[in-house]
Amino acid sequence: MDKTFYITTPIYYPSGKLTIGNSYTTVLCDAIARFHRMLGFDVFFLTGTDEHGQKISKIAKEKGISEIDHLNSIVADTKELWKELKISYDDFIRTTDERHVSSVKKIFNKLYEKGEIYKARYSGKYCIPCESFWSEGQLIDGKCPDCGRDVIDSDEECYNFKLSKYTEKIKELYRKNPNFLQPQNRVNEMLNNFLNEGLKDLCVSRKSVKWGIPVDFDPDHTIYVWIDALSNYITALGYLSEDDSLFKKFWPADVHVVGKEIVRFHSIIWPAMLMALDIPLPKTIFGHGWLLFNNEKLSKSKDAGTKEVLDPRILIENYGSDSIRNFLIGEVNFGSDGPFTQEAFLLSFNNNLANTVGNVASRTLGMAEKYVGGIIGSCGNLSDVEKTFKDEVISLKKQAIEEIKALKPTQSYNHALEILQKCNRLVDDVKPWELVKDGKEEEINTFLNLLCNAQLDAYTLLLPFLPDRVPAVFEKFGLAVPTKIDEENSFNLLKPNSKVCKGENLYSRLDVSKENEKLYKIANE
Ligand code: MSP
Numbered sequence: 001m002d003k004t005f006y007i008t009t010p011i012y013y014p015s016g017k018l019t020i021g022n023s024y025t026t027v028l029c030d031a032i033a034r035f036h037r038m039l040g041f042d043v044f045f046l047t048g049t050d051e052h053g054q055k056i057s058k059i060a061k062e063k064g065i066s067e068i069d070h071l072n073s074i075v076a077d078t079k080e081l082w083k084e085l086k087i088s089y090d091d092f093i094r095t096t097d098e099r100h101v102s103s104v105k106k107i108f109n110k111l112y113e114k115g116e117i118y119k120a121r122y123s124g125k126y127c128i129p130c131e132s133f134w135s136e137g138q139l140i141d142g143k144c145p146d147c148g149r150d151v152i153d154s155d156e157e158c159y160n161f162k163l164s165k166y167t168e169k170i171k172e173l174y175r176k177n178p179n180f181l182q183p184q185n186r187v188n189e190m191l192n193n194f195l196n197e198g199l200k201d202l203c204v205s206r207k208s209v210k211w212g213i214p215v216d217f218d219p220d221h222t223i224y225v226w227i228d229a230l231s232n233y234i235t236a237l238g239y240l241s242e243d244d245s246l247f248k249k250f251w252p253a254d255v256h257v258v259g260k261e262i263v264r265f266h267s268i269i270w271p272a273m274l275m276a277l278d279i280p281l282p283k284t285i286f287g288h289g290w291l292l293f294n295n296e297k298l299s300k301s302k303d304a305g306t307k308e309v310l311d312p313r314i315l316i317e318n319y320g321s322d323s324i325r326n327f328l329i330g331e332v333n334f335g336s337d338g339p340f341t342q343e344a345f346l347l348s349f350n351n352n353l354a355n356t357v358g359n360v361a362s363r364t365l366g367m368a369e370k371y372v373g374g375i376i377g378s379c380g381n382l383s384d385v386e387k388t389f390k391d392e393v394i395s396l397k398k399q400a401i402e403e404i405k406a407l408k409p410t411q412s413y414n415h416a417l418e419i420l421q422k423c424n425r426l427v428d429d430v431k432p433w434e435l436v437k438d439g440k441e442e443e444i445n446t447f448l449n450l451l452c453n454a455q456l457d458a459y460t461l462l463l464p465f466l467p468d469r470v471p472a473v474f475e476k477f478g479l480a481v482p483t484k485i486d487e488e489n490s491f492n493l494l495k496p497n498s499k500v501c502k503g504e505n506l507y508s509r510l511d512v513s514k515e516n517e518k519l520y521k522i523a524n525e
Contacts, residue, residue, distance in 0.1 A: 003040060003041045003042060004041065004042045004043075004044070004249060004250055004254075005033075005036040005041035005042070005043045005044070005254050006043075006044045006046070006250040006251065006252075006253040006254050006255075007029055007032060007033050007036075007043070007044075007045050007046070007253070007254060007255050007257065008029070008045075008046045008047070008233050008253055008255075008256050008257065009025045009026045009029045009046070009047040009257060009258075010025060010050075010256075010257075010258050010259070010262060011047065011048040011049050011050040011093065011095065011229055011232050012047075012048075012049050012050060012078060013049075013050050013055060013056065014049045014050075014051060014056065014070075014071050014074035014075055014078060015055060015056065015059050015074070016059075016074070017074075017077060017311070018077075018078060018081055018312070019310045019311065019312065020291065020310050020311070020312045020315065020324060020328075020340065021290070021291045021293070021297065021310070021340070023081070023085060023312050023324065023328065024259075024288070024290075024291050024328050024332070025257055025258065025259060025288065026047060026082065026085070026087055027085060027087070027324065027325050027328045027329065028257060028288065028328065028329060028334060028409055029045065029047070029257050030045070030085075030086070030087045030088055030089075030464075031325070031329055031409050031413070031464050031465050032255075032257075032404060032407070032409055032464075033045035033088060033089075033464075034088055034463070034464030034465075034467065035404045035409075035412070035464040035465075035485070036404070037088075037464075038460075038463065038464060038482075038483065038484055038485040039401070039404075039405075039484075039485055039487065040484060042249075043090070044090050044091070044237075044246070044249075044250045045088065045089050045090045045091075046089065046090065046091050046092075046093065046232075046233065046236050047082070047087070047089045047091075047092055047093075048091075048092050048093035048094055048095070048232060048236070049071070049074075049075050049078065049092075049093075049094050049095065050095055050225070050228075050229040050232075051067075051071050051075075051094055051095045051096045052095055052096070052211055052212040052213065052222070052225050052228055052229075053131050053209065053211065053212060053225030053228075054126075054128045054131065054206075054209050054211070054225075055128050055129055055131060056070070056071065056211060057209070057210070057211040058128065067211050068096065071094075071096065075094060079092065081312060081313065084312075084313065084316050084321055085312065085316070085321050085324065085325070086321055086325075086467045086468055088467075091236050093232050093235065093236040095213075095228055095229060095232060099235065099236075099238075099241060100231070100232060100235045100236070101213050102241070103231065103234075103235035103238075103239055103240045103241055104213050104223060104227075104228050104231050104235060105213060105214075105215075105216045105223075106216075106240040107227075107231050107234075107235075107239075107240065107277065108204075108213075108215060108216065108223055108227070109216050109217065110240070110277060111161065111273070111276055111277065112159070112217065114276060114277075115162075116161060116162050116276040117159050117160065117161050117162070117204060118159065118160055118162070119157070119158075119159055119160075120157075120158055120159065120160040120201070120203070121155075121156070121157050121158065122154060122155070122156055122157075122158045122160075122203040123154070123155045124136070124153075124154060124155075125139060125151040125152070125153065125154065126151060126152050126153075126154040127144035127146065127147065127149060127151045128152065129144075129147055129149055130144055130146050130147050130149075130261075131224075131225045131226060132144065132146060132226075133154070133202070133203055134151060135200075139151065146261055147261075154208070156206070156207045156208055157207055157221075158203045158204070158205050158206065158207065158221070159203070159204050159205040159215065159218075159221060160201040160202065160203055160204065161201060161202045161203075161204045161227070161272075161273070161276075162201055162276075163199045163200065163201050163202040163268075163269065163272050164198065164199050164200055164201050166199060166268075166271075166272035166275060166276075167195055167198050167199045169272075169275060170195060170199075170267075170268055170271060170272065171191070171195055173271060173281070174187050174190070174191070179283065179284055180267070180271075180281070180283070180284060180285065181263070181267045181284075181285050181287070182284055182285070182286050182287070182335070182407065183286075183287070183335040186260065186263050186267070186285075186287040189260075189263070190263065190264060190267055190268060193264070194264055194268060195268070199268065199272075202224075202269065203224060204223065204224040204227045205218075205221035205222065205223055205224055206221065206222050206224060207220055207221055207222075209222050209225075210222065212224075212225060212228065213228050226265055226269065227269075227273070230265060230266070230269065230270045230273065231273075233253060233256065233270075233282075234247060234251060234279070237249075237250055237251055239251070239279075251279070251280065252279075252280040252281060252282050252283055253282040253283065254282075254283050254284065255282070255283065255284040255285070255286055255407065256270075256282050256284070256285050256286070257286045257288060258285065258286070258287055258288070259287070259288060259289075259290065260287045260288065260289055260290065261290075261297075263285065263287035266285045266287075267285045267287075270282075270285075284407070286334075286335075286407055287335075288334055288335055289332070289333075289335060289336045289337035289338065290337045290338075291328070291332060291337075291338060291339075291340050292337050292338065292339045292340065293308070293310065293339075293340055295339070307520065307523060307524055308340075308341065308342045308519065308520070308523055309342060309519045309520075309522055309523040310340075310523075312324055314519070314522055314523075315345070318515075318518075318519075319349060319510070320468055320469060320507075321468045322353060322466040322467075322468045322469050322470070322507070323345070323349050323353065325465060325466060325467075325468075326348060326349065326352050326353055326465075326466065327340070327344075327345050327348050327349075329409055329410060329413045329465055330348065330352055330410060330413050330414060330417070330465075331344065331348050332410070333410045334407070334408065334409050334410045342515075342516050342519045342520070343512065343516055346510055346512045346515050346516060347512055349507070349510055350509055350510055350512065352417055353466075353469075353506070353507040354505070354507045354508060354509040354510070355509070356417055356420045356421060356424070357417070357420060357459075357462065357466065357469075357470065357506060357507065358469075358505040358506035358507040358508075359424070359505065360420045360423045360424055360455050360458075361455060361459070361473050361476060361502075361506065362502055362505045363424070363427065364423070364427075364448070364451050364452060364455060365476055365477075365500050365501065365502035365503075366502045367427075367432060367448065368448050368452070368500050368502075369500075369501070369502055371432065371436050371444055371448070372444065372445065372448065374499050374500050374501055375497055375498070375499055375500075376445060376448045376449050376452060376494065376497070376498070376500060377441075377442075377445030377448075377449065377496075377497065378445065378446075378449060378496055379445075379446050379449040379450055379453075379491075380442045380443070380445070380446040381446065382446065382450065383430070383443075385426070385429050385430060386426070386430070386446070386447065386450055389422060389426050389450070389454070390450065390454070390491065392422060393419050393422060393454045393457065393458075393490070393491075394490050394491075396415045396416075396418055396419050396422075397415075397416075397419065397457055397458075397461060397490055399411075399412075399415045400412045400413075400415040400416045400461050401461075401485065401487055403415065404464075409465075412461075413462075413465045416458050416461035416462050416465070417458075417462075419454060419455070419457065419458035419461070420455060420458050422454070423451055423454055423455050423458070426447075426450075426451060426454075427451070430447050432444055432447055432448070435447065449494060450491070452477065452494045452500070453490075453491040453492065453493055453494050454491065456474075456477060456479070456493035456494060457490050457491065457493065459473050459474065460482045460485055460493070461485060463481070463482070469506045469507060470506070472506060473506060475503075476500060476501055476502065476503050477493075477494060477498070477500050478495065478498040478499055478500060479493065479494075479495065479498075
């Protein structure tokens, strides 16, 4: 296979239990990765954990356990959550993995040997939760400009990376390659906030931090956690290891998907590091927005004071993993911020999952059982309404495919849902009960055949988005779950004269106010 697709999530800080906000990047990446697999790409989907640095050390100390004991328990919990959310990663890298540690040491050595790193002294501020260096002038009201928390003073010998010499090169990269950093507003943020004033050299080692990868040639220093972490995207592929076949096959990455607050590390420091190492650059950095709770980005370390359920495990237990995927993919436009509320979550479950995804198959197959004994004949001549419907479905399918390739999963998902909404409308327009009353056997078979094939195309497009319940729909049509999305042909999945069976609705409709109350209770127990 010649088409490869390499997609990554950021590697997570294993500081505490992940919330629905933390699940955002990974769910979105998973949908994009699954879709590309179904389009025939040889996909490598990487995720993992970012385990070094002061922040992790501090948390372990507070818990009175060793760093690695703390990490192992959170990593096990994270992997369990990804399993429940049906995250189909191909590799999970931990920055404490020996394969990573040894490659990072070599990367640091290589940068030093190439004269990209030199000995210096850092004197300034440091934000532990963000693991970021700041100068006095960059602080806002004396606090970290990224997260608003307290910073500490740092004054120590260090190694510096010659980041300043990359200012113009990175500006040129953005100019020449408008797809490098997406969406476009992130480019302006980087130019206005960092590049236009000129980059400063970056401190890339810490003497005071012991929980990190030691510098090979000067073990009193550990490697700055962001240099360590960013390298995961190539160490996971075996860069500078004995077996670098994955690196040769998959690098450069097609896309690094990251939250907007870490775009600067990925679109400034990372390309500069790669340029310094003479490695090709990733094709795209996509900076998505935040899931907001009471207008704030809630993550593990900062509580936005919401009284709603934020633990994805509770939502999965009550409504299944598709419920979370539906909300994150469908309701928050990829690239923008979007609010999360329990009520919006429950309403979206009903609209998209129960009333659309579940209902269309139930309604269609109920009619098939009633009108033709569950055996659908072939497709004859289409009426004008049916012809228009067919053209619209083909065009929506094309759009959904193009949109995923253009990293627009929200639009792609909603266009797949729109096919199902159109199916519902076609039933109202054609009024098959009247065809039955008039004994129009050929017309009723044509109508059912068309309706089934349209929804089967939609359900196939929905598999990457809703991998928990949607596979079950194919059985109702006597079909195996498709593994590919056919870009060329449509309306050809239903087997002639096969027996279909309505069975149970994929998703049952929820009583929103009752469920909302129940969730409030759980959240505030
Ligand atoms: N460890 C760094 C990444 C290193 S990558 C070389 C990190 N970790 S994190 O655990 O803090 O965040 C991981 C991802 O979760 C980021 O992309 C972040 O934006 C995302 N999210 C955390 N809370 C979020 C929301 N409320 N909404 C959307 N995404 C959020 O940063």
